Amino acid sequence: MNWTLFFLVLSCTFGCAVIFLVTRLCRVQEQLNIIENALKDIQTGNLNRRILTRKNDMTKSICYSINEIAANDQAQLIRLKEAEQAYKRLMTGLSHDVKTPLTSLVGYLEAIQGKVVIGEEKEEYIGVALDKAHHLKDFVEDLFEWVKLDAKEQKFQFEDCDLNELSRDILADWIPALEDRKIGYEISIPETEYILRLDRNAYTRILNNLLQNTLVHSEASNVTVSILENDKQALIIVQDNGKGISPKDLPHIFERLYQCDESRTAGGNGLGLSIVKELVMIHGGKIEADRPPEGGAKFTIVFPKAL
Amino acid sequence: MNDAVIETKQITKVYGEQTAVNRVDLHVRKGRIYGLLGRNGAGKTTIMKMILGLVSITSGEADLFGKNVKGNEKQIYPRIGAIIEMPGFYPNLTGTENLEIFAKLRGTTKPRAVQEALEVVGLPYRDKKTFSKYSLGMKQRLGIANAILHDPELLILDEPTNGLDPIGIAEVRSFIKDLSVERGKTILISSHILSEISLLADDIGIINNGVLLEENSMAALKKKNGKYILLQVSDTAKASLILERKFHTKNYSVQDAHTLHLFDTFLDMAAVNKALMLEDISVISSQLCNDTLEDYFKRVTGGEGIA
Numbered sequence: 001m002n003w004t005l006f007f008l009v010l011s012c013t014f015g016c017a018v019i020f021l022v023t024r025l026c027r028v029q030e031q032l033n034i035i036e037n038a039l040k041d042i043q044t045g046n047l048n049r050r051i052l053t054r055k056n057d058m059t060k061s062i063c064y065s066i067n068e069i070a071a072n073d074q075a076q077l078i079r080l081k082e083a084e085q086a087y088k089r090l091m092t093g094l095s096h097d098v099k100t101p102l103t104s105l106v107g108y109l110e111a112i113q114g115k116v117v118i119g120e121e122k123e124e125y126i127g128v129a130l131d132k133a134h135h136l137k138d139f140v141e142d143l144f145e146w147v148k149l150d151a152k153e154q155k156f157q158f159e160d161c162d163l164n165e166l167s168r169d170i171l172a173d174w175i176p177a178l179e180d181r182k183i184g185y186e187i188s189i190p191e192t193e194y195i196l197r198l199d200r201n202a203y204t205r206i207l208n209n210l211l212q213n214t215l216v217h218s219e220a221s222n223v224t225v226s227i228l229e230n231d232k233q234a235l236i237i238v239q240d241n242g243k244g245i246s247p248k249d250l251p252h253i254f255e256r257l258y259q260c261d262e263s264r265t266a267g268g269n270g271l272g273l274s275i276v277k278e279l280v281m282i283h284g285g286k287i288e289a290d291r292p293p294e295g296g297a298k299f300t301i302v303f304p305k306a307l
Numbered sequence: 308m309n310d311a312v313i314e315t316k317q318i319t320k321v322y323g324e325q326t327a328v329n330r331v332d333l334h335v336r337k338g339r340i341y342g343l344l345g346r347n348g349a350g351k352t353t354i355m356k357m358i359l360g361l362v363s364i365t366s367g368e369a370d371l372f373g374k375n376v377k378g379n380e381k382q383i384y385p386r387i388g389a390i391i392e393m394p395g396f397y398p399n400l401t402g403t404e405n406l407e408i409f410a411k412l413r414g415t416t417k418p419r420a421v422q423e424a425l426e427v428v429g430l431p432y433r434d435k436k437t438f439s440k441y442s443l444g445m446k447q448r449l450g451i452a453n454a455i456l457h458d459p460e461l462l463i464l465d466e467p468t469n470g471l472d473p474i475g476i477a478e479v480r481s482f483i484k485d486l487s488v489e490r491g492k493t494i495l496i497s498s499h500i501l502s503e504i505s506l507l508a509d510d511i512g513i514i515n516n517g518v519l520l521e522e523n524s525m526a527a528l529k530k531k532n533g534k535y536i537l538l539q540v541s542d543t544a545k546a547s548l549i550l551e552r553k554f555h556t557k558n559y560s561v562q563d564a565h566t567l568h569l570f571d572t573f574l575d576m577a578a579v580n581k582a583l584m585l586e587d588i589s590v591i592s593s594q595l596c597n598d599t600l601e602d603y604f605k606r607v608t609g610g611e612g613i614a
Contacts, residue, residue, distance in 0.1 A: 067417055
């Protein structure tokens with residue numbers, strides 16, 4: 001009698017265990033099917049595919065890993081696509097930035113050659129044509145430089161030089177241009193020597209581009225260049241009192257080919273600041289743009305002392 | 308063209324005597340935001356409900372991820388996240404608890420799914436506030452968090468900004484944009500607000516009285532609706548010279564050898580034409596394009612317009 005009961009309980013427990021295991025197995029089987037389908041889908045390029053899994057699934061950690069891999073690949077792919085799109089924008093931008101001035105240059109030259117204009121007017125036409133040619137030349141040079149930087153092909157010669165002296169030399173060349181445009185300037189650079197490892201050409205380019213940017217875009221009447229130094233780092237600050245950079249544009253101004261003015265008539269080409277940023281980064285430094293409370297725009301470069 | 312995530316073929320919904328949706332062919336492409344624009348009662352929600360299988364399809368077919376929905380529900384629906392009207396949440400539980408229930412039901416793709424979904428929409432994790440005490444905006448956000456909880460490939464959002472304040476609308480808009488740009492999600496979104504859609508969508512479908520009147524990419528629509536004078540002339544070089552010398556404008560762009568876009572639309576077109584003719588430039592066509600998107604929609608919807 002007791003034995004019968006015992007066997008009954010035993011077989012019941014056994015039965016339950018079997019049912020439990022079979023359902024677990026079925027769930028795993030089902031989950032494996034789902035994983036297989038999803039993997040096929042991911043393999044054919046759908047990196048958005050995710051596998052859903054429940055808390056008690058035996059395959060949970062595998063699913064999480066697959067999802068993570070797909071998500072990371074997806075993020076990488078999106079970054080690549082963005083770079084590709086930037087190149088596309090570069091190309092469409094080129095069609096405006098090159099084609100329009102080139103066409104109008106041809107127009108001026110044809111008028112001169114066809115003797116439509118004579119005397120003083122002819123001289124004026126030649127002047128305008130030359131300006132346009134220069135502008136195009138600058139653009140092509142900028143573009144070329146940027147492409148070289150982007151492809152990491154440019155070679156740099158780093159040498160120990162006195163940041164203060166070098167900066168003074170560069171700024172000295174800007175004084176006539178600033179006076180020409182009746183822009184006031186304040187320059188505060190320490191008299192002492194401050195040795196940094198720099199590429200002279202690249203540093204010159206950085207300052208030139210920042211000042212050029214101020215001249216062309218800021219509508220400022222005053223510009224301040226100051227250098228602050230301690231034993232860890234040097235700060236180079238270029239600040240103006242112009243119209244400033246709108247909050248909408250601020251996060252983008254170092255992006256290649258970003259132009260605040262959508263009609264692209266301001267005369268810039270959207271390359272200057274992105275070249276600056278690349279060059280600063282090559283020196284191990286950082287650059288930031290700001291809207292200081294007193295108005296205008298402020299660019300701050302930080303170079304670490306020990307490079 | 309097999310990157311369509313949603314493709315409907317002549318889907319129709321008839322309620323009794325009334326045809327709510329009439330032979331709609333919708334094409335939502337992978338990784339893009341598709342804006343379904345229409346007035347209240349135009350049939351937007353019904354289309355979405357049919358795609359999601361929430362109402363039966365009277366005739367026609369809906370394909371999701373290249374597969375017919377019928378018979379593949381179990382594989383397809385886990386890959387979609389949706390909010391249609393007000394989602395059903397338990398009023399006496401907190402937002403986190405509500406989402407945890409959905410996570411358990413549906414499964415998740417990563418360990419911290421609930422927390423991350425809440426972060427995306429800007430709601431606090433493990434907050435003590437119950438759903439019944441949520442403001443309309445918070446409820447709407449929780450709905451979106453629920454839709455993205457399982458990291459789906461496709462999001463179907465029916466008027467997600469309904470009842471939000473202007474700042475909330477801008478926030479929701481920006482994270483919907485991020486989901487598309489940074490995570491490559493495909494999004495179908497409906498709205499009756501034109502400005503809303505025009506800021507967000509890559510593609511747009513205009514629906515009126517259950518009929519899809521137009522389906523096009525936003526870029527194409529914007530191109531059609533720019534504000535400029537389109538000039539087709541025999542010689543763009545000469546034409547650009549005249550524009551610069553006689554009309555003192557540099558605000559133009561050369562499209563190709565015979566086409567110019569002139570952005571100063573206030574210029575007297577007759578005078579421009581005359582000046583060009585006098586210089587022996589034949590003007591093939593000149594037309595003022597200054598349709599706004601709003602005008603365009605009014606025309607498409609037969610004068611009724613969309614608010």
